[in-house]
Amino acid sequence: MSESRAFCPRCGDPVPERSSDQGEEAADPLRPSAEVELCDSCYFDEFDFVDAPERIDVRVCSQCGAVHRGNRWVDVGARDYTDIAIEEVSEAVAVHVDVADVAWQVEPEQVDENTIRMHTYFTGVVRDTPVEEEVTVPVKIARQTCERCGRIAGDYYASIVQIRAEGRTPTSEETDRAEEIAHDIVADMEATGDRNAFVTEIGETDDGLNIKLSTNKIGKKIANKMVEEFGGTVNDAETLVTEDEDGNEVYRVTFAVRLPPYTPGDVIDLADDDEGPVLVRSAHGNLKGIRVTTGERYEASHDEGASPDARKLGEHDDAERTTVVTVEDENAVQVLDPETYQATTVARPDYFDPDAETVPVLKSRAGLHVLPDPEPDADEDEDKDEDDGYYDPYEHDPNTDV
Numbered sequence: 001m002s003e004s005r006a007f008c009p010r011c012g013d014p015v016p017e018r019s020s021d022q023g024e025e026a027a028d029p030l031r032p033s034a035e036v037e038l039c040d041s042c043y044f045d046e047f048d049f050v051d052a053p054e055r056i057d058v059r060v061c062s063q064c065g066a067v068h069r070g071n072r073w074v075d076v077g078a079r080d081y082t083d084i085a086i087e088e089v090s091e092a093v094a095v096h097v098d099v100a101d102v103a104w105q106v107e108p109e110q111v112d113e114n115t116i117r118m119h120t121y122f123t124g125v126v127r128d129t130p131v132e133e134e135v136t137v138p139v140k141i142a143r144q145t146c147e148r149c150g151r152i153a154g155d156y157y158a159s160i161v162q163i164r165a166e167g168r169t170p171t172s173e174e175t176d177r178a179e180e181i182a183h184d185i186v187a188d189m190e191a192t193g194d195r196n197a198f199v200t201e202i203g204e205t206d207d208g209l210n211i212k213l214s215t216n217k218i219g220k221k222i223a224n225k226m227v228e229e230f231g232g233t234v235n236d237a238e239t240l241v242t243e244d245e246d247g248n249e250v251y252r253v254t255f256a257v258r259l260p261p262y263t264p265g266d267v268i269d270l271a272d273d274d275e276g277p278v279l280v281r282s283a284h285g286n287l288k289g290i291r292v293t294t295g296e297r298y299e300a301s302h303d304e305g306a307s308p309d310a311r312k313l314g315e316h317d318d319a320e321r322t323t324v325v326t327v328e329d330e331n332a333v334q335v336l337d338p339e340t341y342q343a344t345t346v347a348r349p350d351y352f353d354p355d356a357e358t359v360p361v362l363k364s365r366a367g368l369h370v371l372p373d374p375e376p377d378a379d380e381d382e383d384k385d386e387d388d389g390y391y392d393p394y395e396h397d398p399n400t401d402v
C-alpha cells in the first residue's frame with residue numbers, strides 16, 4: 001500500500017479506508033481516482049448534485065406539438081404542454097456522475113398559460129451518503145408554427161400525382177388504392193423521423209384523381225407503386241415554379257399515371273379476331289387473359305401491349321349464375337339464357353365443370369358465354385399456375401413486367 005493514497009490531496013488529512021471500498025476496486029493501483037481521492041469533507045465541499053439551467057425556453061408548434069431543438073423541429077410525442085415541460089427538464093438537467101440510485105420527482109405548477117414552474121426533487125447516494133436536492137426550473141413556452149405545419153397551412157406541394165386511365169376513368173378500386181398508397185408511404189416516412197413528408201391534398205377530377213404531395217420523392221414512389229400493382233405507364237414532367245431565396249430554380253414535378261384500358265375481370269371483344277371474347281387476367285406488360293369460348297390462353301402482342309384494339313363487353317362481376325341444361329359434346333353445352341330462360345347452346349370452355357348444376361354466364365353484345373367461377377377450388381386445380389383458368393378478383397398478378 002502506498003502512503004500517498006492515505007492522505008487527502010486537497011487538505012492533507014488522512015483519508016480513512018472507506019467501507020464501500022471493498023476488495024479489488026480499492027486496491028487497484030491503476031485506478032487514477034484512487035490516487036487523487038479527496039477526503040469526504042473536501043469532496044462534499046465541492047460536490048454539486050444537480051446542474052440545472054435558470055430557466056428553459058421552449059418553442060412548441062401549436063399545431064402539431066413538435067418542439068424546436070438545436071436548429072430543427074422534433075416530434076416528441078407529447079400529449080400536452082406539461083408533458084413537453086417534463087421532457088425539456090429531463091433533457092436539460094444533469095446529475096453528478098458519481099451519484100448512484102438517482103431518482104427524481106417533478107411537480108409542475110402552471111403559473112400562466114405559457115409558464116410552468118417545475119419543482120423537481122432529486123435523491124441519490126454518493127460515498128455511502130444519501131444526497132437530495134430540490135431545484136425549481138421555470139419553463140417558458142413559446143407557441144409557434146413549425147415549418148411543416150406552415151407548409152400544410154399554405155397548401156405547399158412539390159409534386160402532383162395524376163391517376164388517369166386509358167379510354168376510361170379509373171375504377172374506385174384504383175383510386176382508393178392510390179389514396180391508401182399515398183398515406184402509407186407518408187406514414188412510413190414519418191415513422192423514420194422524416195418531418196417533410198405529407199399529403200397536401202387529394203382531389204377528384206372528371207377523369208381521375210390528383211394527389212398533391214410535399215416532395216417529389218413521395219410522388220415518384222406513389223406513381224411507381226400504382227404501375228407496379230395495376231400496370232400502365234408513368235410519365236413525369238417538371239414545371240419551373242419559382243426561385244428560392246438563394247436563386248435556385250424550384251421545380252414541381254407532375255407524375256402522370258396512365259392505367260391500362262382494361263383491368264383484370266373485364267371481358268373484351270378483340271377487333272379482327274373471331275376466336276371469341278377474352279376474360280382479362282393481367283394488364284401488366286402485354287394484356288393477358290383467357291378465351292371464354294375455349295379457355296385457351298390469350299396474350300396480346302408486344303406492339304399491342306396492354307391496349308389491343310378491342311371493345312369491352314362487360315365484367316366478371318356482371319355474370320349471372322344460370323342452370324346447366326345438358327352437356328352436348330366437348331365443344332358445346334346448353335344453359336338457360338338468364339333473361340329469356342330459353343335453353344341455349346353455347347361454347348364449352350375447358351374450365352367448364354361437367355358436374356356443375358349452375359355456372360356463371362355473361363350475356364353481352366357478343367352473345368352468351370360461360371365464365372370461370374370466381375372462387376377457385378384449390379383442391380381441384382391440377383395446375384395452380386397462370387393456366388388455372390380462374391380469375392381471382394382479390395389478387396393482382398404478381399408477375400410484373402413493367
Ligand SMILES: [Zn+2]
Binds near residue numbers: 011012039043
Ligand atoms: Zn480533504
Ligand SMILES: [Zn+2]
Binds near residue numbers: 066146
Ligand atoms: Zn407543427
